[in-house]
Amino acid sequence: TPFQEESISDLLKKHTRLKLQMSNDIYSTYHLYPPPQLSEIKTTVVYPATEKHLQKYLRQEVYLIRETGEDYKNITLPFIQSQSFSIQWVYNILEKTAEADRIIHENPDSSNGFVLIPDFKWNQKQLDDLYLIAICHRRGIKSLRDLTAEHLPLLRNILQEGKEAILKRFGVAGSQLRIYLHYQPSYFHLHVHFTALSYDAPGCSVERAHLLSDVIDNLELDPQYYQKRTLTFALRADEALLKKFQEAGKA
Structure with a gap:
């Protein structure tokens, strides 16, 4: 740490x-x-670990994919729907059966609300590596690809209330935060990352991170922006989705 x-x-x-x-x-x-x-080393234990967990943490070569809107519908979405990666731990947080004492802020609205919670990677002992996650209450929004203008109230709440809560609790201004979504995310329930701007957090690279403020602007310009746009992301050599793209001649 x-x-x-x-x-x-x-x-x-x-x-x-x-x-x-x-x-x-x-x-x-x-x-x-x-x-x-x-000499503290922080560890996270996944037990029992599935084969998918093991693959996630293995070092692998990575490849960039350019996914069109049609690629998402024809390749990525069917693949996501065929997977069984449990997100019960997310529902446990939302239902307060786990980690309730770690919640920093909550907007309880079922459609436009969320909880703000420290990420496991942050021990909350210093602000240099500040890292929190906003998890929306609304279920069924898998990722950036599902977002439309309908979700703008939710996204604006996360942006505004998240910054206010962090300023109040930790004294860090919104201008010192990097607030973004991953595509592709590590789990398919909409969530937003809040990290210290000075912290080179895992996953903040340009091929994965999309600033929340930019996402809001894009949806204001075009309600179907993320259904149309070609998105770039990296896949590891052993990931089954990469094989799907290769079989379709897209990688």
Whole structure:
């Protein structure tokens, strides 16, 4: 986990072991062995893990896909519908049977409401890697591809209320946040990522992240924007969806 600012000085005190590697004039390099309290490694356990979980975390070559609106209807959507990746954990959060004490903010409206919760990757001990997720209450919105002008009230609520809640709770202004959706997402229930702008968060690259403010603007210009637009995303070599695109001559 990231070092907290107040603990940095402890790294150079006598209870930290330093092993000199090289010294040349004013420059030296060391191997540093900090005490246990400064050596925390955060872990997430998935148990029991399915074959899909295992594939998700394996290192693989990746390939860019250019998915048209027709490709989504003919290739991606049927593939998504054939999968059985459980999102019961999402419903547990929404129904408050799990993680209820971690909710930072909630708009309870069934159509345009959401819950805001810290992501597992953030331990909430420092703001450098601030990371929260807004999960909409409304079910059936799988991803960016499902969004139309009908969903603008929901998206505006997430953008505005999410920024206000983070400012109130953590003192971080909206201009210091990166607020975006993934395409493709890691799970198919609409959610929005809030990360510190200074944090190079996993999945914030241009081939995956779509700024929420841009999504709202696009839907205001064209209610069917995300049904028409060609979207680019990366797939790993072992992913079954890549094979579907290859069989269709699209990859």
